[in-house]
Amino acid sequence: MIELKFTVNSEEVAITVAENLRLLDILRDELHLTGTKEGCAVGECGACTVILNGEAVCSCMVLACQVQDAVIETIENCDTDPVLQILQQAFLECGAVQCGFCTPGMLLSAKALLLRNPAPTEAEIKKALEGNLCRCTGYIQITEAVKQAARELAESK
Amino acid sequence: MKSQKRKDAFAKLTGKCRFLDDYTVPDMLQGYIIYTTIDRGWIRKINFPAGFDLQEFTIVSASDIPGKNIVPEPVNDQPFMTSEVVDNFGQVILGIAHPNREILKKFISLTRIEYERRNAVTDTKECLDNEANQFGEIMHLKHELAPTYNLRHLWKWQQIFYTQHQEQAYLEPQGMLAEYNIEKEEMKITGTMQCPFFVKDAVESIMGKAVKNVVIETSEGIGGAFGGKEDFPNLLAGVTALLAWKAQKPVKIVLDRKDDLLITTNRHPSRVDIIAIMHDQNGFISKIDIDYRLDAGAFQTLSPVVLHRGILHATGGYNIAEVKIKGSLHRSNTPPNGAFRGFGAPQAIFAMESFIDNVAHRLSISPLRLRQLNLLKTGDQLPTSQIVTENHLQDCLDRVVQLSGYKKKFTDFQEYNKTNTVKKGIGLALGLHGGGYTGNGEKVLQSRVKIVLEKNGMVNIYVANVEMGQGAHTTLAQMVNSIFKLPPEKVNVVIPNTSQTPNSGPTVASRTIYVVGNLLQKLAERIKSELGFADLKDHIAKNQNSFPQSFEEVFVPDPADDFDDITNQGVAYHDFSWAACVVEITYDPDLYQIRVDKCWNVLDVGKVINEGIALGQVYGGVVQALGWALTENIYKKGYPRLSGFTDYTLPASLDIPEIKVEFIHTNSPVAKGLGEIPMDYPAPAVRNAFLQATGIMINELPLTPERIFAAQGRSKK
Numbered sequence: 001m002i003e004l005k006f007t008v009n010s011e012e013v014a015i016t017v018a019e020n021l022r023l024l025d026i027l028r029d030e031l032h033l034t035g036t037k038e039g040c041a042v043g044e045c046g047a048c049t050v051i052l053n054g055e056a057v058c059s060c061m062v063l064a065c066q067v068q069d070a071v072i073e074t075i076e077n078c079d080t081d082p083v084l085q086i087l088q089q090a091f092l093e094c095g096a097v098q099c100g101f102c103t104p105g106m107l108l109s110a111k112a113l114l115l116r117n118p119a120p121t122e123a124e125i126k127k128a129l130e131g132n133l134c135r136c137t138g139y140i141q142i143t144e145a146v147k148q149a150a151r152e153l154a155e156s157k
Numbered sequence: 158m159k160s161q162k163r164k165d166a167f168a169k170l171t172g173k174c175r176f177l178d179d180y181t182v183p184d185m186l187q188g189y190i191i192y193t194t195i196d197r198g199w200i201r202k203i204n205f206p207a208g209f210d211l212q213e214f215t216i217v218s219a220s221d222i223p224g225k226n227i228v229p230e231p232v233n234d235q236p237f238m239t240s241e242v243v244d245n246f247g248q249v250i251l252g253i254a255h256p257n258r259e260i261l262k263k264f265i266s267l268t269r270i271e272y273e274r275r276n277a278v279t280d281t282k283e284c285l286d287n288e289a290n291q292f293g294e295i296m297h298l299k300h301e302l303a304p305t306y307n308l309r310h311l312w313k314w315q316q317i318f319y320t321q322h323q324e325q326a327y328l329e330p331q332g333m334l335a336e337y338n339i340e341k342e343e344m345k346i347t348g349t350m351q352c353p354f355f356v357k358d359a360v361e362s363i364m365g366k367a368v369k370n371v372v373i374e375t376s377e378g379i380g381g382a383f384g385g386k387e388d389f390p391n392l393l394a395g396v397t398a399l400l401a402w403k404a405q406k407p408v409k410i411v412l413d414r415k416d417d418l419l420i421t422t423n424r425h426p427s428r429v430d431i432i433a434i435m436h437d438q439n440g441f442i443s444k445i446d447i448d449y450r451l452d453a454g455a456f457q458t459l460s461p462v463v464l465h466r467g468i469l470h471a472t473g474g475y476n477i478a479e480v481k482i483k484g485s486l487h488r489s490n491t492p493p494n495g496a497f498r499g500f501g502a503p504q505a506i507f508a509m510e511s512f513i514d515n516v517a518h519r520l521s522i523s524p525l526r527l528r529q530l531n532l533l534k535t536g537d538q539l540p541t542s543q544i545v546t547e548n549h550l551q552d553c554l555d556r557v558v559q560l561s562g563y564k565k566k567f568t569d570f571q572e573y574n575k576t577n578t579v580k581k582g583i584g585l586a587l588g589l590h591g592g593g594y595t596g597n598g599e600k601v602l603q604s605r606v607k608i609v610l611e612k613n614g615m616v617n618i619y620v621a622n623v624e625m626g627q628g629a630h631t632t633l634a635q636m637v638n639s640i641f642k643l644p645p646e647k648v649n650v651v652i653p654n655t656s657q658t659p660n661s662g663p664t665v666a667s668r669t670i671y672v673v674g675n676l677l678q679k680l681a682e683r684i685k686s687e688l689g690f691a692d693l694k695d696h697i698a699k700n701q702n703s704f705p706q707s708f709e710e711v712f713v714p715d716p717a718d719d720f721d722d723i724t725n726q727g728v729a730y731h732d733f734s735w736a737a738c739v740v741e742i743t744y745d746p747d748l749y750q751i752r753v754d755k756c757w758n759v760l761d762v763g764k765v766i767n768e769g770i771a772l773g774q775v776y777g778g779v780v781q782a783l784g785w786a787l788t789e790n791i792y793k794k795g796y797p798r799l800s801g802f803t804d805y806t807l808p809a810s811l812d813i814p815e816i817k818v819e820f821i822h823t824n825s826p827v828a829k830g831l832g833e834i835p836m837d838y839p840a841p842a843v844r845n846a847f848l849q850a851t852g853i854m855i856n857e858l859p860l861t862p863e864r865i866f867a868a869q870g871r872s873k874k
Contacts, residue, residue: 035172
């Protein structure tokens with residue numbers, strides 16, 4: 001067992017878990033944050049993407065000990081986070097949601113992109129989302145939505 | 158015009174929408190399966206690992222089944238579980254449940270099955286080339302008008318086309334939760350599925366008289382399906398139910414991605430042999446003979462239905478006077494293939510559309526000209542003798558040629574390619590897709606729908622058709638509300654539950670909007686005229702005592718739609734959707750790599766209810782087709798099995814070309830089928846663009862660098 005302290009969605013968490021748990025298990029099973037989805041368990045699909053210390057990562061590829069003192073953001077942060085909310089609105093308006101299983105991970109990859117690059121080109125958006133598989137949309141409306149969100153963020157500043 | 162926003166989007170955008178793995182109930186056990194890992198033979202011994210307390214596990218095998226060990230399907234030939242004979246890789250041997258997932262997985266990984274192996278057929282060509290592998294009923298479709306050719310000037314040409322397996326690759330893996338209520342003797346299943354009433358039949362079959370009542374409900378979110386959650390859920394629900402019944406505790410099974418890839422249904426591999434006879438090499442096809450074969454896998458299950466749709470789409474959008482089509486299933490030792498968007502039509506259309514371009518290439522006629530010569534027009538007959546009543550395919554073709562600048566690019570690229578190493582290519586393909594069940598299917602189904610007007614002014618819609626991402630629940634509610642004209646949030650589709658939802662049939666065959674939606678709209682119109690209201694909100698408020706009120710409607714097909722299942726003559730589909738596509742590619746001969754640059758799509762799907770959702774269907778379908786055309790490949794002979802999305806390569810954001818979509822004839826009163834047609838035509842368009850770029854005829858998918866490398870070697874010799 002390992003004692004961990006970290007921050008999830010601005011809340012401090014202190015928890016004792018088995019060493020072999022993945023961040024994905026901690027989020028879903030221990031903290032009941034089930035917005036983060038498991039699609040493949042080996043870092044290939046991106047459905048479990050969260051933001052870890054400012055970077056989009058597959059939470060299925062992060063072991064418990066790696067989150068010591070980390071700052072983590074999941075889809076549940078959308079209740080208060082203005083960037084996620086602008087992204088959500090853009091996804092809604094552009095029709096970027098179909099089955100919704102990839103959507104939380106997609107939003108967090110998009111947010112991580114906008115954090116480091118507030119005015120991405122279409123190619124940069126596609127590059128940032130390349131690790132998030134979507135089988136429904138063909139990515140067209142998702143790429144549109146991220147473009148629209150970037151525009152709106154720029155206008156709101 | 159702005160489209161109405163999806164009703165399910167908010168829950169999905171906040172992570173609050175519950176998919177199957179997000180469900181937990183008190184005392185729930187984690188379940189899993191152990192399946193066969195050889196292709197054919199016999200199970201000789203099962204060795205459980207030492208160091209585990211077997212008392213902690215619930216284990217079920219075929220011998221625990223109180224009902225029938227047969228999955229109900231159009232052909233009842235697949236067992237839920239096997240205890241001895243192995244017919245394919247991936248047959249369930251045991252269901253196992255334990256309170257702790259980690260212990261369960263460890264136990265399973267250490268369990269050893271001893272087998273005796275027999276020779277197996279797993280290679281697609283080995284299966285389809287050999288007539289000895291044929292099984293099931295052979296289907297024939299013959300149509301002969303007066304011969305249009307002069308016997309002295311015949312040109313006859315034969316080509317054979319192959320397509321590979323394709324994995325649906327819904328992002329949410331298969332999963333089921335079974336809860337057994339001992340007092341009520343009721344089995345409740347919650348799952349990610351397309352067809353709740355199919356799952357009900359399956360659970361009733363496996364449980365027999367051991368349970369009194371079976372209730373199926375879909376999970377709130379269904380993370381994609383594309384046909385992959387049409388029939389496999391029957392099997393998984395059966396095994397999960399059996400575990401819950403034996404354990405007398407709730408059991409949840411969610412498949413790991415690797416297992417989902419390896420053992421669930423895929424698109425049928427095909428072999429389509431086309432022989433055409435042309436008069437005097439003028440490009441006018443007078444007669445065609447098609448031998449359409451599908452690799453069904455080890456069992457027939459629903460394959461005859463796929464085969465049927467395949468032969469009914471085999472001549473594509475062309476008017477051919479003499480047609481002879483033979484359809485047959487072939488048996489292999491791979492897991493049974495099943496439903497996948499297009500359902501036999503993409504394979505047929507790939508062959509026909511590729512054949513047209515091969516003929517054009519061979520006769521040095523432009524592919525556009527050849528299509529125009531042979532195109533179906535109003536008054537022509539389909540091979541089923543059904544008369545074409547609209548000239549919309551011609552309109553799709555004309556429009557896509559205009560939008561894409563096809564004619565100019567075709568000649569520009571020919572010039573460009575003379576002096577450039579990297580080649581450019583442009584390809585055409587046509588698509589058509591019959592809406593709803595084939596032939597007499599809808600007559601047999603007799604879909605029922607229900608609308609309840611609640612006391613509080615809400616309108617609840619009860620249909621068995623699921624929201625699996627395609628936007629059905631938003632679109633269906635919109636169709637009802639086009640009559641009621643309430644604020645959109647007042648009209649909702651209730652999550653399907655077989656104890657309260659009437660059976661409006663499965664969520665398949667581009668039928669949800671076309672059959673169920675149009676039926677709901679008819680019911681809404683009836684309600685309006687029966688109640689005689691001008692304003693529904695007002696009417697309910699003033700007549701509180703008469704509500705809630707429930708209304709039902711049953712689907713009755715047009716009595717003129719007669720279809721003979723034996724001769725395959727008559728009206729197989731009341732309405733067809735039509736499409737034409739142009740694809741532009743760049744081919745790098747150093748890398749043997751095709752890059753799709755642009756894809757134009759013009760479709761006639763009748764009335765478009767929600768443009769945003771409709772566009773999403775086309776984009777998604779096109780990209781699935783591009784994956785099938787270029788990269789998606791389930792290696793068989795001589796290769797290790799797949800392990801995930803690293804070796805099963807789906808299109809990712811960086812692979813997506815510019816995709817343009819235009820809907821025409823949208824002023825139609827009827828919303829026709831939309832879900833499948835975008836899967837039908839893009840793959841041959843890519844393949845035809847490659848032929849234009851290089852002059853190399855490849856009659857197989859996918860067009861991987863390896864296949865192109867081999868073909869280039871052959872064409873140089």
